Amino acid sequence: EADIYQTPRYLVIGTGKKITLECSQTMGHDKMYWYQQDPGMELHLIHYSYGVNSTEKGDLSSESTVSRIRTEHFPLTLESARPSHTSQYLCASSAGLPHQPQHFGDGTRLSIL
Amino acid sequence: GDSVTQMEGPVTLSEEAFLTINCTYTATGYPSLFWYVQYPGEGLQLLLKATKADDKGSNKGFEATYRKETTSFHLEKGSVQVSDSAVYFCALYSGGSNYKLTFGKGTLLTVNP
Numbered sequence: 001e002a003d004i005y006q007t008p009r010y011l012v013i014g015t016g017k018k019i020t021l022e023c024s025q026t027m028g029h030d031k032m033y034w035y036q037q038d039p040g041m042e043l044h045l046i047h048y049s050y051g052v053n054s055t056e057k058g059d060l061s062s063e064s065t066v067s068r069i070r071t072e073h074f075p076l077t078l079e080s081a082r083p084s085h086t087s088q089y090l091c092a093s094s095a096g097l098p099h100q101p102q103h104f105g106d107g108t109r110l111s112i113l
Numbered sequence: 114g115d116s117v118t119q120m121e122g123p124v125t126l127s128e129e130a131f132l133t134i135n136c137t138y139t140a141t142g143y144p145s146l147f148w149y150v151q152y153p154g155e156g157l158q159l160l161l162k163a164t165k166a167d168d169k170g171s172n173k174g175f176e177a178t179y180r181k182e183t184t185s186f187h188l189e190k191g192s193v194q195v196s197d198s199a200v201y202f203c204a205l206y207s208g209g210s211n212y213k214l215t216f217g218k219g220t221l222l223t224v225n226p
Contacts, residue, residue, distance in 0.1 A: 006156075031212050041151075041200050041219035048213065058213075090156050096212050099145045099164045104156035 003027055006091050006105035014113050019078045021108045023091030029103075031096045032074040034058070034066060037088040037107070049074055050096075081112045115140045119203045119217035126193055126224050134188040134220050136177075136203035144207040146170075146179055146186040147214070151200040160188075160201070193224045 003026040013019060025032070034047040035058075045058035049068040063085070064078050074093075078085055088109050092102040120135040138144065145164045149157040161170030166181035175190045186203060203217040 033213075041221065043202070043216045043219075045213060092157075094212055099162070099206075100212075101147055101149075101159040101162060102157075102212075102214055104149075104158070106154070106156045 004091060004093055004103050004105045006089075006108050008108060009106065010109050010111075012111045012113065013081060015080075015082055017081050019081050019110070021076045021089055021091075021110070023074045023076070023105060024072050025074075025093040025103070026072060027093060027095070027103065028071065029093035029095050030071070031094045031102075032068065033092040033094075033102065034064075034074070034076050035090040035092065036060060036062065037090055043090070047076065081110075083112045086110060086112050115144070115205060115207050115215040117203050117205055117215055117217035119201075120220050121218075123221040123223060126222070128195055128224055128226050129192045130224075132188070132190040132193045132197075132222070134201055134203075134222070136186045136188065136217060138184050138186065138203075138205050138215075140184075140205055140207040140215075142207055143181075144205040146177070147204040147206070148175070148177055148186070148188050149202040149204060149216075151202065151219070153199070157202060193222075195224050195226050198222055198224045 007022045030051045044060035046062040047066040090107045091105045094102045116139045147162045148160040150160045161172040163170040163179035169178045204214045
């Protein structure tokens with residue numbers, strides 16, 4: 001089993017609140033990723049990181065921000081949540097070697113009222 | 114750019130039926146190919162992979178063969194079980210230092226007893 005953890009698993013919160021979704025991995029992976037999964041199941045990459053102090057925007061524009069201060073930790077923050085942010089957010093990591101797969105957490109299901 | 118096209122679902126089968134989920138890809142070079150599975154309420158798990166032409170990936174009774182001539186990586190299982198009900202994603206990695214995967218849109222499989 002992959003050792004990558006996301007908290008909380010579920011979050012229901014009101015509009016305008018600041019939210020941080022946590023993601024941690026114990027595998028020492030350099031590469032980490034955040035995906036947004038819409039109700040139709042499709043995955044959209046919103047952020048990724050090559051390593052500490054390195055973050056990049058993904059293929060889908062997102063109002064969220066990320067940070068990578070420690071190798072094992074890659075939190076995602078929404079400064080002011082809106083109903084359009086309602087979605088499932090999946091975190092993943094990889095060793096960064098060719099042919100190595102990404103390992104996924106169980107996700108955070110976020111609902112903004 | 115890279116792309117993955119997989120069979121649209123949902124797919125509904127009876128227990129012990131034969132399963133095929135089609136996946137074709139467009140990529141530069143020689144990509145690695147993956148099938149991921151997402152069970153209800155969970156993140157994605159690697160199901161199988163193939164890293165070069167004619168390789169066959171297999172796991173839990175599922176198989177897929179990397180066909181370069183047809184740019185395909187179809188997923189098959191000879192006899193599905195109710196516990197195989199999940200969303201299946203085909204994905205590829207074609208190189209680059211960020212190790213981003215390109216995913217298909219996912220296929221929902223429901224197996225009835």
